[in-house]
Amino acid sequence: MAALASLMLQSRAGLLVSTQSYLLDSVRFASKKAGGSSKNLGGRSPGQRYGFKKQDGNFVHAGNILATQRLMRYHPGAHVGMGTNKTLFALEDGYIRFTKEVYIPAPRSKEATQVITKLAKGTVLYKTFINVLPIKQEGKFKLVDMV
Numbered sequence: 001m002a003a004l005a006s007l008m009l010q011s012r013a014g015l016l017v018s019t020q021s022y023l024l025d026s027v028r029f030a031s032k033k034a035g036g037s038s039k040n041l042g043g044r045s046p047g048q049r050y051g052f053k054k055q056d057g058n059f060v061h062a063g064n065i066l067a068t069q070r071l072m073r074y075h076p077g078a079h080v081g082m083g084t085n086k087t088l089f090a091l092e093d094g095y096i097r098f099t100k101e102v103y104i105p106a107p108r109s110k111e112a113t114q115v116i117t118k119l120a121k122g123t124v125l126y127k128t129f130i131n132v133l134p135i136k137q138e139g140k141f142k143l144v145d146m147v
Contacts, residue, residue, distance in 0.1 A: 001034055002070070009125070013140075019030075035070050036139065038119050046128060048068070050068050050069065051068065051069075052066070053065045054067075055096070056095055056096055056098045057096065058095070058096050059093075059094070059095055059134065060090045060093065060095075060096060061093050061094055062090055062092050063090065064090045065087055065091060066088045066090060066096065066130050068086075068087050069083075069086050069087070069088075070086070070089075071086070072086060073128070074088060074129070074130050075127050075128065075129045075130070076129070076130065077095065077097075077099065077129035077131030077132075078131045078132065078133075079092045079131065079132040079133075079134055080130050080131060084087060086128055090132045091132065092132055092134045093133050093134065094132040094133045095132070095133045096130065096131070096132060096133075097127060097132075098129070098130055098131075099128070099129045099131060100126045100128055101126065101129060102124055102125070102126060102134050103125040103126060103141060105122045105125075
């Protein structure tokens with residue numbers, strides 16, 4: 001029995017020796033430990049800050065953001081554009097001016113029936129507009145100056 005076991009070990013050892021170099025060449029083991037999973041870091045950023053980004057009288061360049069808002073709190077005036085998320089931005093270089101204008105809704109509009117009916121008599125509604133006053137451009141209109 002011992003002879004049979006030694007014969008089997010020799011034959012297995014012979015098989016391993018012939019294929020052992022092939023197995024060692026083709027199989028690679030990890031040289032570093034596996035890294036742990038990363039944490040979900042979402043939700044830790046600060047919330048959006050709505051409101052004015054530039055104040056009345058400040059100089060702005062074209063494309064500067066003037067105000068961010070969720071609802072229509074501020075309205076675009078002269079030389080001011082509005083983005084898809086109601087962000088107001090300057091269309092030209094110039095100085096910012098805020099104006100309040102009297103707002104009179106259309107007689108049969110939804111706002112008139114919902115808002116004005118709840119207000120006291122004599123109440124005046126205002127809307128805040130953000131305007132950009134462009135700086136004087138010299139040398140652009142020479143023909144107009146000549147006439």
